[in-house]
Amino acid sequence: MAQEVTANKARLVVDDAFEVAPVNNRLFGSFVEHLGRCVYTGIYEPGHPTADEDGFRQDVIDLVRELGATTIRYPGGNFMSGYRWEDGVGPKGQRPRRLDLAWHSTETNEFGLHEMVKWLDKCGGNELMEAANLGTRGLQEALDLLEYSNIPGGTALSEQRRANGADKPFDIRMWCLGNEMDGPWQIGHKSAEDYGTLAASVAAGMRMMDPDLELVVCGSSSHEMDTFGRWEETVLEKTYEAVNFISCHAYYFPALKEDGTRDMGSFLASGVDMDGFINDVAAAIDATKARLKSKHEVYISFDEWNVWYQHDEPSRNPEGIGNWPVAPRLLEDLYSVADAVVFGDLMITLLKNADRVHAASLAQLVNVIAPIMTEPNGPAWRQTTFYPFAVTAEYAKGGTVLEPKLASGTYDTAKYGEVPVVNSVAVRGADGTVSVFVVNRSLDAEQDFEIKLPEGLFAKTVTAQTLHDDDLLAKNTLDNQNRVVLHDNDTASLDGETGTAHVVLPPVSWTALHFA
Template identity: 50%
Template structure:
């Protein structure tokens, strides 16, 4: 058994978690929409074609904001194709994912689905093949009450009440050569600024996110953020970050260390954004929108894994089958986001259903939870509140993380890596303290001595663990509950001091009642 110590106080906080931190992402990609959230004719489909079995799992997962319609897809998307009578909507080639989109599901259907799921919408505009004019037209269509061509067109289409969408993304991954209409930082900074100006003239109540780097290993990383923010600083509230954790080298210790690179990514982008503010002598602080993050590597290798020949409709692509160790790395990413709650104010798990997703479906058949469903559900349902500053004393290890997207050196040294990755969240509303605990040691239990001050007596409310002896075990249609949380027994709560013992290679959540 290895031992660790944690100290925290109710008066020392990192920041309050924003409701939007617990979001997810729906893209016209594979079976995420068609056969995922939307399948008319499915035995559970409602009158609008929404799969009610999926909706039940989404409500359990409890995401708070949903990004749509992309992703790479949005950079070639004409929003007008997805509104109006379904039988009149055009079928289009989707160049991003080499498929045909029927446009049977569009903006209004997405809004209806968000209302059914009680989720705030986040819309991205196309700044790849289109520009400011089309963006402000979409905003007018969605948010203007009536009395103009586009607002009245929405009403004619059957949605009389404005959608009142507040959060908008100015394009997607515009620094990426794979992107339709990819741009330099200067080109993107200019078009994003003009788009933001026109959109805010149309509706001054909206909030806007500029595109940051598509990944920390982009050759333009850092300079991209600086140049884009020099242009857009006065017009946006957020800059985006994207990260996908991988295990290409089949190296579990390194894989479980990889969420720590998210911490570095966040810290660096915060520093760049604040440097731009300092040059302006501005007190404004740009917040971060981590609007794509997940584990993704099996279906990322080679174009044959990402697309199907023959321009199919809703092909089964990017359908990652997540195992136990994927859930552990994923849980580490949740902790990284919590521990930056002061600046990461929005986040979107990419994606929601089927394509690199916590929820899987069979078209015409059942839906089930993947292993990563569980840590996200904990994160979203139990992570609301004030994230506390913690002092963590834990044994460490050294490793090198394989990243094939880095051309100069395929390995990042991550040293030292704490075996314990930890976050504590205090909810004054619920009068609870919730501990999120990742034990990255592969063979040893961990005993954690926890001293919490300022709360009085902490009474155990619940404790569970996600652990399996076989790290490559996964949930499937035929065995959907192989990986699932079970009660964590090793919790001894004595006044303000607590001992928690957790299994090796485990994700754990312990919640206390905190009356004080």
């Protein structure tokens, strides 16, 4: 925009007349995979002091409700590409134990589809986003799972579901057609041509049974995949008319520099890469739509995103032919203040692209690179990343994203070049209030942030909450569960006559402002 800003000032103009898109509540989805302790001793732990009659931890249910998670993707993930859904239904004592090749673990199958549906109901009726195995399985198995789940009765599989305790169908509307099939690490990895052909066949078959399903086809599992772009074009060409979404997956962490320190400047600008990823995939969608002369719309499901230290010790799989543990501690990253600020920036980026991104799943929900941590037979607590998710979900659900007109200084990064110091988005709530979410990416400088509110918004109050700590590496741990929390930002002020607000943003911080 044409405004000028100084190095330590930024300005956001919020115009009620320019809308990006309504906020789809599926943007606040999450992800439960049979990986590490996400399920076992995470959401499910019979014998825990808070466990209910189904073995679900009530302390975790309470935190999931507080988090505001909506659609839950299940059961994977890499796990799903070798999963036989039949193993997780029926009497628990008769369910087989299987080797999980994806995470080198043993799956007991004590928790399966019925348990997941029941758990979601206890969390407040969250939507289930089911994934079909297109790694080791295909069309028939997907049709069997759909019949079992969605047909009311009168067939062998629907009657089996009823006999297993679910008289009413699960009515699952959103389905993933495989997972990360572009990745050589994936069980049943396929070329774009082979996967696109299979996905098109499965989609067509599923729609013959239930034509109103919402189907997600696999896009690239990373913006940096060698096949990125070509994969999207090939898969969309084969599946476009039969699917509703194409997936994006992205994880971020601060890379190690030659001197052994972390590249925090680039890390704090991770939202720049996510934004570019979304724009590139949107371009592939538009190109395919034009090429096919289609009137059909395909949106993006960003159904895996987070900060993840993929190469650090907690992410190393068990090894050895005789070492297949049950629910090992895997991918249990403890998140710092800096991680939470990046996390909040990624949420801002998803909102800014609400016209193209209609669903997103934070990976994952409990213990595994998650906002909620638990200790077996012990407490559950909030990670630093819990707070940006919960507050954004509270204020943005049901709202409308307003086109951001942001002026900010820039700084140089090794990975992304010149990037804005400040990133921000405004959302008009369903009740007419306005919320602004903003990050200061600067490592050392405060930012004086000015907000020009929409004409006619007679805001009387402003509340501001900031996540910041002088120690960028401060974390919440089992021994100190509330080391990092949100704080009221008492620098926030509002001039009702001019409709202008000001707040000071500390370096490396995430802030939410709410005007009522």
